[in-house]
Amino acid sequence: MRTDWHALGFTKTRGWEARDRQADDLADYAGLASWCERRGILSGAEARAYRALALSRPRMAGAAVHRAHDLRRSIYDVLRHVGTGNTPTREQLDDFTARAKRYARLRRLEAMADGVTWTWRLDPGCLEHPLAPIAWSMTELLVSPELARVHLCEADDCGWLFVDGSRPGSRRWCDMSDCGNLAKVRRFRARKRQNR
Numbered sequence: 001m002r003t004d005w006h007a008l009g010f011t012k013t014r015g016w017e018a019r020d021r022q023a024d025d026l027a028d029y030a031g032l033a034s035w036c037e038r039r040g041i042l043s044g045a046e047a048r049a050y051r052a053l054a055l056s057r058p059r060m061a062g063a064a065v066h067r068a069h070d071l072r073r074s075i076y077d078v079l080r081h082v083g084t085g086n087t088p089t090r091e092q093l094d095d096f097t098a099r100a101k102r103y104a105r106l107r108r109l110e111a112m113a114d115g116v117t118w119t120w121r122l123d124p125g126c127l128e129h130p131l132a133p134i135a136w137s138m139t140e141l142l143v144s145p146e147l148a149r150v151h152l153c154e155a156d157d158c159g160w161l162f163v164d165g166s167r168p169g170s171r172r173w174c175d176m177s178d179c180g181n182l183a184k185v186r187r188f189r190a191r192k193r194q195n196r
């Protein structure tokens with residue numbers, strides 16, 4: 001089962017609820033390029049080149065960051081809807097499809113030693129292109145069996161999503177060491193209050 005999708009990780013570049021809404025890994029283009037590098041979407045050299053280009057083309061960089069935020073919002077809207085037990089709406093899917101289509105022409109089939117695979121032809125002069133593999137990851141997630149395993153974290157001040165890879169499908173929090181622990185601590189405190 002695949003639990004680590006670029007599209008899902010992309011929605012976790014910011015907090016969606018009160019606890020950490022201010023934090024945003026994609027606050028500027030350098031943040032976007034660094035995130036893509038950490039995910040393996042860009043090589044170190046590619047990320048450096050994109051960051052350098054962004055410094056010399058601030059308007060293009062601003063537009064790319066804006067588009068990244070829009071893409072993130074579009075992905076999040078669909079996955080949050082799905083993650084709370086709903087089917088994606090026609091409007092949500094159309095909105096996302098329109099965004100994903102921008103990057104479809106960057107796909108390229110490439111021969112490898114053991115067959116043919118899809119790769120990307122990202123233009124090093126286009127700051128928006130690193131978004132392509134992220135959008136594509138969402139198209140793959142939407143048609144995968146893992147979509148049924150997408151859930152919204154139960155911590156009420158979190159808002160992050162996760163793919164439940166546990167066999168019984170009973171995972172409740174995005175991260176056991178973070179939200180899971182917080183929820184446990186709260187329940188423990190509530191019990192103590194009741195016992196008093």
Ligand SMILES: [Zn+2]
Nearest residue numbers: 153158174179
């Ligand atoms: Zn959480």
